[in-house]
Amino acid sequence: MENCNMHGEKMSLINELAQGRELARQLQIYLNFPSSSHGTRESLVQKIIVSYEKALSMLNSSSSASGGEQQLPTDSDREFKDQDNKDSSRKRKTLPRWTQQIRVTSGIGLEGPLDDGFSWRKYGQKDILGAKYPRGYYRCTHRNAQCCLATKQVQRSDEDPTVFEITYRGRHTCTQASTSTTSAAPPPPPPPPPPPPQNSMDIVDPQQNQQQPQDLLLAIPQGLTVVTEGLDAGDQELFPYNPLNHNYAGHFSPPFMGPATSGTQYFSASEQGFGGGSQSFQGAECEIAEILSSPTSATNSPAALGFPFGQADQNLYPNFSFDGPGFFSS
DNA sequence: TTTATTTGACCAAA
DNA sequence: TTTGGTCAAATAAA
Numbered sequence: 001m002e003n004c005n006m007h008g009e010k011m012s013l014i015n016e017l018a019q020g021r022e023l024a025r026q027l028q029i030y031l032n033f034p035s036s037s038h039g040t041r042e043s044l045v046q047k048i049i050v051s052y053e054k055a056l057s058m059l060n061s062s063s064s065a066s067g068g069e070q071q072l073p074t075d076s077d078r079e080f081k082d083q084d085n086k087d088s089s090r091k092r093k094t095l096p097r098w099t100q101q102i103r104v105t106s107g108i109g110l111e112g113p114l115d116d117g118f119s120w121r122k123y124g125q126k127d128i129l130g131a132k133y134p135r136g137y138y139r140c141t142h143r144n145a146q147c148c149l150a151t152k153q154v155q156r157s158d159e160d161p162t163v164f165e166i167t168y169r170g171r172h173t174c175t176q177a178s179t180s181t182t183s184a185a186p187p188p189p190p191p192p193p194p195p196p197p198q199n200s201m202d203i204v205d206p207q208q209n210q211q212q213p214q215d216l217l218l219a220i221p222q223g224l225t226v227v228t229e230g231l232d233a234g235d236q237e238l239f240p241y242n243p244l245n246h247n248y249a250g251h252f253s254p255p256f257m258g259p260a261t262s263g264t265q266y267f268s269a270s271e272q273g274f275g276g277g278s279q280s281f282q283g284a285e286c287e288i289a290e291i292l293s294s295p296t297s298a299t300n301s302p303a304a305l306g307f308p309f310g311q312a313d314q315n316l317y318p319n320f321s322f323d324g325p326g327f328f329s330s
Numbered sequence: 331t332t333t334a335t336t337t338g339a340c341c342a343a344a
Numbered sequence: 345t346t347t348g349g350t351c352a353a354a355t356a357a358a
Contacts, residue, residue, distance in 0.1 A: 122335060124350060137349065141334090153349090 099167045103160070118172055120152060132158040140174055148174035 120138035127134045133156035140148040150170040157163035 121333090123352095125335095125337075126348065126350095129347065135348085139350090151349095 096171065097167060097169045099165060101157070101163050101165045103163045116166075118150070118174075128155065131155065133161075140172060142174040146174040148172055150174075 119141040121141045121143075122136055122138050124137035125134050126137070136154040138152050138154065140150045142148045150168065150172040152169065153167045155165045155167070157165060
C-alpha cells in the first residue's frame with residue numbers, strides 16, 4: 001500500500017541536490033543581509049554540506065551495491081504481506097527504523113522532543129533498563145485521521161544529557177501541513193494530488209518531498225547539532241534506505257554498512273518548527289487498519305501513497321525543487 | 331468544550 | 345520470566 005519507497009534513490013539524489021541548491025540560494029540571500037546572524041549562515045552552510053554528503057553517499061552506495069535488490073522490500077508491504085492468520089499477525093517489528101542523535105547545543109531549552117517538522121503526540125513513556133532517563137514514545141498526530149503509522153522514540157542520553165537519541169519508525173504517510181510562520185498563508189490546503197497510481201510500486205515520483213523548513217527565515221542561530229547515525233536497522237531484513245528525512249535528518253549510512261562505519265554528520269538546525277499543524281484534511285478514519293488488522297484490509301490509507309516521508313511543506317514550497325521563485329508567499 | 335499529556339496496566343517479544 | 349511498547353483512563357492545557 002503505501003509503498004512510498006520506490007525507486008527512491010535516484011529521486012532522493014535529485015532531491016538532495018535540489019535541496020542543496022536551494023539552500024545555497026538562501027545563503028546567498030542571507031549574505032546580502034548583514035543583519036542576519038552568523039549562526040544562521042553557518043547553519044545554512046552546514047546544511048549545504050550535509051546535503052552534498054548525502055548525495056555523495058547515495059551515489060557511492062548505489063554504485064557499489066546497485067546490483068542488489070535495492071528496492072528493499074518496502075517493509076510495510078511485507079508487513080502486510082505476511083500477515084497470515086497466524087495469531088502472530090500484527091507484528092510491527094518490520095517497520096523501517098532509523099536513528100539519529102540530536103544534540104542540543106545552545107540555550108535552546110532542552111525540551112527533549114524537538115520539532116522535526118512533524119507533529120507528534122506522546123502516547124507513552126517508559127523507564128528503560130539501564131537508562132537514566134525515561135524513553136518517550138510518540139506517534140504521528142494524524143494517525144487516526146490519516147492512518148499515518150509513523151512513530152518515534154526519544155531517549156535522552158545518559159552521559160550527555162544534551163543528546164537525544166531519536167528513533168523513528170515507519171514513514172509518514174500523512175499529508176501534514178506545517179504551520180508556517182507566515183500567518184498569511186491563504187493557500188488553501190490544496191489536496192496534494194498524490195498521483196501515485198499505487199499500482200506500480202516503483203515509480204512514484206516524489207515530487208519534491210523536501211520539507212525544507214523555512215527556518216532560515218527565523219534567525220535562530222545555533223540550534224541543535226544533529227548527529228545522524230546510521231540507522232540501526234534492527235532487522236537487517238529491511239533496510240529501507242529510505243526516507244530521506246531531510247532537514248534535520250542527517251544522512252543515512254549507506255546501506256550495508258554496519259553502524260560502526262556510519263558516518264555521522266553534524267550540523268546545526270534551528271529548532272523552531274512549524275509547530276502545530278493545520279492538517280489539511282481529515283476524516284477518513286482508518287483505525288480499522290490498526291485495530292483489527294483484519295487480514296485483508298489494512299491497505300488503503302487515503303493519503304498514503306505519496307511520499308516516503310511527509311511532504312510537510314508542500315504549502316510552503318510548492319515548487320521547491322524547481323525554480324520556484326515563489327518562496328515566501330507574499 | 332476539544333485536544334494533548336501523564337501514567338499505570340496490559341500485552342507481546344525476547 | 346523480564347523488558348519494551350502500546351493502550352486508555354485520568355488529568356492537564358488550550
